[in-house]
Amino acid sequence: MKRIAGTWCLSLVLMFVFQAQQPVQPVSANERAEALLAKMTLEEKVGQMAQVTLDVITKGESEYVSDEPLQIDMARVKKALIDYKIGSVLNTANNRARSTEKWHEIISQIQEVATKETRLKIPVIYGIDAIHGATYTAGATFFPQQIAQAATWNRALVKHGAEICAYETRASAIPWSFSPVLDLGRDPRFPRLWETFGEDVYLTSELGKQMVEGYEGKSGDVKNPQHVASTLKHFLGYQVPQSGKDRTPAFIPEIELRERHLPAFKAAIDAGAHSIMINSGLINGIPVHADQNILTKLLKEELGFKGVVVTDWKDIENLHDRDKVATTQKEAVKLAINAGIDMSMIPYNFRFCDYLIELVKEGEVPMSRIDDAVRRILTLKFDLGLFEKPVTNFKDYPEFGSKAFEQSAYQAASEAITLLKNNNNLLPFRKTARILVTGPNANTMRALNGGWSYSWQGEKADEFGEKYNTILEALQLKGGKQNITFIQGVAYNNGGKYWEEKDVDIDAAVKAAASVDYIVACVGENSYTEKPGDLHDLTLSANQLALVKALNKTGKPVILVLNEGRPRLISAIEKDVQAVVHLYLPGNLGGDAAADVLYGNVNPSGKLPYTYPMYANTLVTYDHKLSEEQNKMQGVYDYESDFAIQYPFGFGLSYTSFTYSDLQVSKASFTPDEKITVSVTVKNTGSREGKEVVQLFVSDLYASVTPDVKRLRGFEKITLKPGESQKVTFTLGARDIAFVGKDLHWIVEKGEYEVNIGTLKSKFSLTEAKTFREGAPQL
Numbered sequence: 001m002k003r004i005a006g007t008w009c010l011s012l013v014l015m016f017v018f019q020a021q022q023p024v025q026p027v028s029a030n031e032r033a034e035a036l037l038a039k040m041t042l043e044e045k046v047g048q049m050a051q052v053t054l055d056v057i058t059k060g061e062s063e064y065v066s067d068e069p070l071q072i073d074m075a076r077v078k079k080a081l082i083d084y085k086i087g088s089v090l091n092t093a094n095n096r097a098r099s100t101e102k103w104h105e106i107i108s109q110i111q112e113v114a115t116k117e118t119r120l121k122i123p124v125i126y127g128i129d130a131i132h133g134a135t136y137t138a139g140a141t142f143f144p145q146q147i148a149q150a151a152t153w154n155r156a157l158v159k160h161g162a163e164i165c166a167y168e169t170r171a172s173a174i175p176w177s178f179s180p181v182l183d184l185g186r187d188p189r190f191p192r193l194w195e196t197f198g199e200d201v202y203l204t205s206e207l208g209k210q211m212v213e214g215y216e217g218k219s220g221d222v223k224n225p226q227h228v229a230s231t232l233k234h235f236l237g238y239q240v241p242q243s244g245k246d247r248t249p250a251f252i253p254e255i256e257l258r259e260r261h262l263p264a265f266k267a268a269i270d271a272g273a274h275s276i277m278i279n280s281g282l283i284n285g286i287p288v289h290a291d292q293n294i295l296t297k298l299l300k301e302e303l304g305f306k307g308v309v310v311t312d313w314k315d316i317e318n319l320h321d322r323d324k325v326a327t328t329q330k331e332a333v334k335l336a337i338n339a340g341i342d343m344s345m346i347p348y349n350f351r352f353c354d355y356l357i358e359l360v361k362e363g364e365v366p367m368s369r370i371d372d373a374v375r376r377i378l379t380l381k382f383d384l385g386l387f388e389k390p391v392t393n394f395k396d397y398p399e400f401g402s403k404a405f406e407q408s409a410y411q412a413a414s415e416a417i418t419l420l421k422n423n424n425n426l427l428p429f430r431k432t433a434r435i436l437v438t439g440p441n442a443n444t445m446r447a448l449n450g451g452w453s454y455s456w457q458g459e460k461a462d463e464f465g466e467k468y469n470t471i472l473e474a475l476q477l478k479g480g481k482q483n484i485t486f487i488q489g490v491a492y493n494n495g496g497k498y499w500e501e502k503d504v505d506i507d508a509a510v511k512a513a514a515s516v517d518y519i520v521a522c523v524g525e526n527s528y529t530e531k532p533g534d535l536h537d538l539t540l541s542a543n544q545l546a547l548v549k550a551l552n553k554t555g556k557p558v559i560l561v562l563n564e565g566r567p568r569l570i571s572a573i574e575k576d577v578q579a580v581v582h583l584y585l586p587g588n589l590g591g592d593a594a595a596d597v598l599y600g601n602v603n604p605s606g607k608l609p610y611t612y613p614m615y616a617n618t619l620v621t622y623d624h625k626l627s628e629e630q631n632k633m634q635g636v637y638d639y640e641s642d643f644a645i646q647y648p649f650g651f652g653l654s655y656t657s658f659t660y661s662d663l664q665v666s667k668a669s670f671t672p673d674e675k676i677t678v679s680v681t682v683k684n685t686g687s688r689e690g691k692e693v694v695q696l697f698v699s700d701l702y703a704s705v706t707p708d709v710k711r712l713r714g715f716e717k718i719t720l721k722p723g724e725s726q727k728v729t730f731t732l733g734a735r736d737i738a739f740v741g742k743d744l745h746w747i748v749e750k751g752e753y754e755v756n757i758g759t760l761k762s763k764f765s766l767t768e769a770k771t772f773r774e775g776a777p778q779l
């Protein structure tokens with residue numbers, strides 16, 4: 001007995017020693033969230049699900065307007081954080097950029113209350129739309145907007161831009177960004193097309209993954225204070241309403257939702273993205289914020305999304321006020337939360353909290369739903385390291401606004417610029433060329449940057465971006481002031497609506513043309529986003545068309561420089577201009593990049609991420625059905641028809657030339673479980689070094705769902721010196737060429753496929769069909 005007792009004592013001691021020597025197992029964010037959740041009251045949980053805008057907690061006459069200089073109102077902060085237990089704040093105040101010092105001051109004060117004066121000391125999560133740089137931070141590095149980044153077709157550039165954006169956002173003490181946009185930009189009328197990576201599913205998926213990785217770091221390491229949590233938006237099918245106007249009804253069949261709109265979100269979720277924002281509009285009559293099938297069944301269950309689902313601005317209130325699916329505000333809260341929303345971007349009041357608490361007490365919203373939401377929000381806060389470090393300090397970010405960061409933004413802008421026409425190799429200019437610079441976009445930082453630049457609509461970019469060069473200033477720097485004449489011809493009315501123009505003096509421009517060699521007409525759009533950017537007519541404005549028509553008549557060669565967020569129709573002037581250079585919205589360094597392309601310091605390598613339409617009634621994407629092009633089809637009808645676009649998806653010229661040869665497919669026929677390799681040799685046959693985007697398209701020739709003409713299935717951007725060749729190889733599996741079948745599963749079918757790279761074509765066949773059983777279709 002003694003012996004047994006002795007042995008027992010010894011084992012106890014040994015166990016103790018052994019345990020003491022064991023490294024302490026780090027507790028995961030999930031476990032910490034779970035432990036904290038267990039301590040929370042209903043009121044505390046609901047508060048975590050609420051987000052208000054900064055104006056609500058600053059000094060000022062109301063929750064809509066703040067006093068300047070901006071100051072936090074401690075009484076309002078306490079009301080929000082202590083009385084209502086609010087867990088999140090977004091946006092800037094008075095719609096205006098602030099310095100990193102100011103951000104530090106504001107966010108420190110908020111976190112001070114959250115982490116010291118609330119019962120559970122849970123830090124606030126601050127979020128902002130840092131979409132092409134730290135949007136609301138003065139001195140931040142502004143990259144080209146997403147559409148221009150897509151035109152680079154350069155994965156590494158997109159990733160690096162996101163890394164810099166994350167760093168500078170954290171330098172502003174903000175750990176959460178409402179970016180990237182993974183909506184497809186398939187409708188050129190939509191006012192947010194420029195916030196997308198363009199019309200293609202694959203390009204968007206590939207670049208979306210890069211952006212998420214750039215923001216969050218590899219494997220989603222958002223605890224690193226140089227990274228931010230990303231937000232995929234706007235789930236799902238946001239940019240394709242019937243009218244082309246923001247937040248109007250869309251009708252999207254499920255086969256289309258799954259085939260085109262879902263893959264980029266799925267890829268980014270699989271890449272570890274931490275949050276997602278919901279489509280503010282309706283699909284098939286149902287507001288997405290109230291659609292349990294999309295938010296819970298599809299997103300949380302089928303895709304297995306574990307992050308935070310946040311509403312868009314005021315969108316729970318919109319279920320009642322705008323969309324009329326809820327008879328009261330309280331019912332709107334019930335619908336949205338039960339559908340699967342985790343956090344409400346309220347953003348101006350606290351009613352959401354009162355209603356949700358009542359709804360839970362009344363049994364209308366189950367506690368399990370609240371716990372699911374709060375668990376996700378707390379996990380995000382733990383993942384971000386906010387409990388350890390609620391505020392990052394600008395002093396720890398010495399690279400903020402550095403020359404090196406500017407150089408990266410410049411690089412992205414110069415690789416985005418797309419040369420669409422260059423008759424007789426008119427471009428590049430010689431240094432001594434005498435040039436008339438004209439047009440409303442010639443001398444403005446606002447139009448170069450677009451929306452979400454220092455303010456929501458981008459109207460403050462001339463003030464905050466003053467140190468950067470407009471197109472005119474950059475041309476003057478590179479070509480010498482003595483060689484550049486500037487007559488604006490048409491100017492935007494910056495105090496008015498984004499489309500308003502003023503000071504139209506076309507005659508002066510025509511007169512000035514007499515004494516120059518070339519005319520650079522900088523046309524396009526002023527900055528805008530969302531609803532204020534809705535459009536009545538896709539055609540370029542009448543004044544700008546009149547300006548270019550008058551200049552075309554002078555006989556001097558006109559170079560059209562397009563600086564616009566969506567492809568405005570230019571068919572009335574395009575045939576008479578000698579060159580077309582597309583800038584998109586290239587950001588603060590876009591003026592320099594444009595001048596370098598025009599003078600030949602940069603060889604353009606951008607390619608269109610969308611189809612540039614020619615006519616208002618032919619707004620088709622490249623991946624359309626063959627029946628759009630009945631004029632080209634043999635034996636269909638014997639009468640006339642036409643199909644015309646201005647420039648195709650993927651198109652862009654260079655100052656050098658590339659030839660493609662030796663297209664090879666590894667085998668003539670494959671089973672769906674084998675891999676296919678497709679290779680091609682590309683040669684620079686011109687006299688300058690250049691970058692080329694090698695694009696692999698595949699056409700399924702016959703399928704049970706009418707196949708698209710072709711689909712992009714791979715791309716690589718390569719650099720070749722004059723005379724240099726490179727073999728580019730793509731590897732495809734059957735899943736990479738699959739489509740969504742009638743039963744809503746991804747499938748491939750037996751039959752022939754055509755491969756197309758450049759002008760070369762080849763074929764292969766699949767020997768059998770296969771269904772990929774992913775998820776559980778049927779929404």
Ligand code: BGC
Pocket residue numbers: 091129178233277280312313530
């Ligand atoms: C936009 C979102 C944005 C949010 C917060 C909304 O109006 O639709 O894209 O993230 O505001 O600023």
